[in-house]
Every structure is written in structure tokens, then in C-alpha cells.
Amino acid sequence: MRHLAKSFFLLALQLFSSLVLAGQVNVNSLHFWSSAKQSRMMIDVSAIPEHNISLVNQPDRLVIDIDNASLKGKLSQPPASHPFFSSIRASQKQKSLRIVADLKRQVGYESFTLNPNKMYGHRLVVDLTDKGPLSDGDAAAEKPIARAAKTEAKASAPQKVAKKASEDGTSAKPASETLPTGRSGRNIVVAIDAGHGGEDPGAHGPGGTEEKRVVLAIAKKLAALINSQKGMRAVLVRKGDYYVDLRKRMEIARAANADLFISVHADAYQKADVKGASVFTLSNRGASSEAARWLADSENAADLVGGVRLDDKEEVLASVLLDLSQTATLEASSNVAKHVLKSFQNIGGLHFTTVQQAGFLVLKSPDIPSILVETAFISNPGEERKLNSADHQSTIATAIFKGVRSYFKQYTPNDTRVAEL
Incomplete structure (x- = not known):
């Protein structure tokens, strides 16, 4: 009976472990495209992740925390001439992955997720816009982003056009x-x-x-x-x-x-x-x-x-x-x-x-x-x-x-x- 109970416990533990692993998000790569006033970061992921984004000062950086995730690929590094970033790095914090972009300028930002298409899998996208030169008087407090619940379908839906x-x-x-x-x-x-x-x-x-x-x-x-x-x-x-x-x-x-x-x-x-x-x-x-x-x-x-x-x-x-x-x-x-x-x-x-x-x-x-x-x-x-x-x-x-x-x-x-x- 004890042997049977032990076998059952091990089986349950394996099943639980597999479920945990199945829910983990793999971050496969990060790419970005930029102009003088805008930049888009596209993070290739294995599934739609829960995430938080914040701006942190002293030094100024953009922080992306992705829940229950691990880095499986490489993060592209920006060239020295990149208008927004000086470097991009990642670190594992328990079950969460933190991606940090060191900033050259103040930015505004918005994030959304994209479902797979013929060319790409799941993606977490962060769009950044230029808000001007960095100021020494910037507040050191983090400013959390309000995550946008966008999908490709919603992004392509008709919207009011009286927007700036x-x-x-x-x-x-x-x-x-x-x-x-x-x-x-x-x-x-x-x-x-x-x-x-x-x-x-x-x-x-x-x-x-x-x-x-x-x-x-x-x-x-x-x-x-x-x-x-x-x-x-x-x-x-x-x-x-x-x-x-x-x-x-x-x-x-x-x-x-x-x-x-x-x-x-x-x-x-x-x-x-x-x-x-x-x-x-x-x-x-x-x-x-x-x-x-x-x-x-x-x-x-x-x-x-x-x-x-x-x-x-x-x-x-x-x-x-x-x-x-x-x-x-x-x-x-x-x-x-x-x-x-x-x-x-x-x-x-x-x-x-x-x-x-x-x-x-x-x-x-x-x-x-x-x-x-x-x-x-x-x-x-x-x-x-x-x-x-x-x-x-x-x-x-x-x-x-x-x-x-x-x-x-x-x-x-x-x-x-x-x-x-």
C-alpha cells in the first residue's frame, strides 16, 4: 500500500511539473525597428504572456517583466547610433524574465500582443515614441504602463478617425x-x-x-x-x-x-x-x-x-x-x-x-x-x-x-x- 501511495505521489508530482512547464513562456528573440521619432520592439514568445512595463530613472531605462518566462534565444543589441537605446539585457528573477533597455531619451510607450500568422508566432510588441531629451530632474519613481488588450483582430477593426x-x-x-x-x-x-x-x-x-x-x-x-x-x-x-x-x-x-x-x-x-x-x-x-x-x-x-x-x-x-x-x-x-x-x-x-x-x-x-x-x-x-x-x-x-x-x-x-x- 505504501509503495502504491508513493508511486501515485510521484506520478502526481510529474503531472504537476509537466503542467507547470507547459504554462511557461519561452522568449525566443527580440528585434526592433526604428525611425528618428519611433521604435518598435517585437518579442517572439511561445505563448501570449502576462507582462508589466515600467519606466525607471537613475539611470533611465525601460523595464519589461514577463511572468513565468525564460529566455531561450538571443536579444538583438542596438547599434551605437540607435536613437532610443544604448543597450538591452535580460535577467531571470525566479519564474519571471526581466528585459531592460537603457534609454538615451524620454519615451512614451504602449504594448499589445499579436497572434500567430503565416510568418510569425505569438509576439509581444512594445511601441515607443520620442518624448524629448532626458532631464536630470526626472522623478525616480516607476511609472507602470496600462497594458493594452489589443489583438490583431482588434487592431484592424474600424475606429474613429478623428484622432491625432x-x-x-x-x-x-x-x-x-x-x-x-x-x-x-x-x-x-x-x-x-x-x-x-x-x-x-x-x-x-x-x-x-x-x-x-x-x-x-x-x-x-x-x-x-x-x-x-x-x-x-x-x-x-x-x-x-x-x-x-x-x-x-x-x-x-x-x-x-x-x-x-x-x-x-x-x-x-x-x-x-x-x-x-x-x-x-x-x-x-x-x-x-x-x-x-x-x-x-x-x-x-x-x-x-x-x-x-x-x-x-x-x-x-x-x-x-x-x-x-x-x-x-x-x-x-x-x-x-x-x-x-x-x-x-x-x-x-x-x-x-x-x-x-x-x-x-x-x-x-x-x-x-x-x-x-x-x-x-x-x-x-x-x-x-x-x-x-x-x-x-x-x-x-x-x-x-x-x-x-x-x-x-x-x-x-x-x-x-x-x-x-
Whole structure:
């Protein structure tokens, strides 16, 4: 009997141990992507962890405590030029793992978790924003973060768009601006979206070129051209190597009161000889599904669409107003796409000689004309080499700019004073 009891006890102990081990979180790696004003830390974990984040002074550091976790991989170290961190280290404290990032500047932060997708497993993400130089008078007390209960599904859900775009390095546009000509009016605002970014590299060329890198370079060159044009202003959706949720990209454009949204990409195909540029607008099917989403969501229904509120209208009338707004937006999108496509004819072959339509999510703003430009096929060795050339990046940016300028010369918004178009 005693032997049986001892065997039962050992079996129970093994079962208990296995359950404890099964609940432990493995921290496999830590990576980060940064721009001058933002940084994203992505921690690869075996399961969604309980965690706490705090800022500690003297010395200034960001502390991440992950419950019931252990480090199984290596933590990437920041380069000496990193804008926020000087070093990152980890230590085991009983069952908890502590990750510490020594700070160079004051930061704001937010954390959320991401569920597995085709490329990655579970992730704990910490987004940091620059709050300015460190001050000797900073309080030494810890400031705990309020953990965000976000998931990928919630992050992509429709939200109110009357948010400050300063989170992404942009700012809402004033109602009136004074142009260099001295006449009253506002600038034409063009939102430029460099596709992919951060943990999403996009397509890869045969030589290893990442789409996210070359399209950001093109987007920055395009922004510089637009900002050099009197009466026009560019807003970059992302300014560095970090990922922006697809709906968030739309929100940034709307918060900046953009007159046009341009998403820049580099195409890929399994056959290496396929080449050429393409320009896309939203398909009618994509517009219909987005209209249903806006009308079904109580928060979106309270937003402005083409200057008309929908929350106080009957459902049928709201549907008609939204349809009118979308129809005008799709027509404007088609017109600007034709101008850009025509401009591309002068710098090389086109993959499609007419404007294409697709249901890309970033094109679904119901009141902002939106186009997506596939600048070339990164899967084509010749076009990959060109995409890596700063001169050819400028050529692509100039082609897009000339198409945009030509469009706004023909269709100038009534409340703007655009000089020298």
C-alpha cells in the first residue's frame, strides 16, 4: 500500500511539473525597428504572456517583466547610433524574465500582443515614441504602463478617425494656410504610403532586396518633390522601418485631411522575366464591401463622409450619401491613376497599359482618392537592380509626381491656392 501511495505521489508530482512547464513562456528573440521619432520592439514568445512595463530613472531605462518566462534565444543589441537605446539585457528573477533597455531619451510607450500568422508566432510588441531629451530632474519613481488588450483582430477593426496623427509623425492640417504667393488658401495634401515595413518585408528580389526598403526610399523622394512644389504638402504614412496597420494607414491620411493617397509598392511574380509598372484603384466590389462596413459600424457612421454626417440620417439616405461620396472618390481615383500611368510610359515599359482595379484595403477610404503604384517587378533581376539605384528611385518618384501635378492642374480643389502647377 505504501509503495502504491508513493508511486501515485510521484506520478502526481510529474503531472504537476509537466503542467507547470507547459504554462511557461519561452522568449525566443527580440528585434526592433526604428525611425528618428519611433521604435518598435517585437518579442517572439511561445505563448501570449502576462507582462508589466515600467519606466525607471537613475539611470533611465525601460523595464519589461514577463511572468513565468525564460529566455531561450538571443536579444538583438542596438547599434551605437540607435536613437532610443544604448543597450538591452535580460535577467531571470525566479519564474519571471526581466528585459531592460537603457534609454538615451524620454519615451512614451504602449504594448499589445499579436497572434500567430503565416510568418510569425505569438509576439509581444512594445511601441515607443520620442518624448524629448532626458532631464536630470526626472522623478525616480516607476511609472507602470496600462497594458493594452489589443489583438490583431482588434487592431484592424474600424475606429474613429478623428484622432491625432501625431502618433505616426504627422499632424492634422490647419483649416487655412498662407501660401508663398501671399494669397489665402490651404495646401493640397498628398499622403504617401510606403508599403510593408518592420516585421513585414514585402516581396524579395533574387538578389535579396526587400520591397519595404526600396519603396520607402521612393516614397521619401516623392515627398521631397511634393514639398518643393508651392501649394502642396506631403505626409509620409511611415518614415522608417516599422509596420503600420493597414487601416491605420487610412486613418493617418484622413487625420491629415489628405486630398490624395498614394501607396507605393514593388510587384513580384514566380516568372523572373515579368516586368513593368502598374497602377491600381479600388474595385467596385471592394467599395461595396467597405460601404457596408461603414454603415454597419456605429463609430464610423458618426464620422464625416464627404462633409456630410451619417449618424443622424435614415439608413437608406445614409447609404445614398455614402454611395455618392464613394462614386465621386472612385472617379477621382481613376483620373489621377490615368495621369500617373501616362507619366510612367516615358520611363519604361508598363505591365498593364490601363488602370487596374483591386480590393486593396489601403484604397478603401470613401472620401479620399486613392491609388496603388506597383513601381516595378522586384522579382525581375534587371528591375531589382534598377530599384536599388538611387537615380532610378528618383526617376520613379518624378514620374509619380508629374502625374499627380498634372492631375491637380486639371482638377484643383476649390479651397486651395496652388501656385506654379
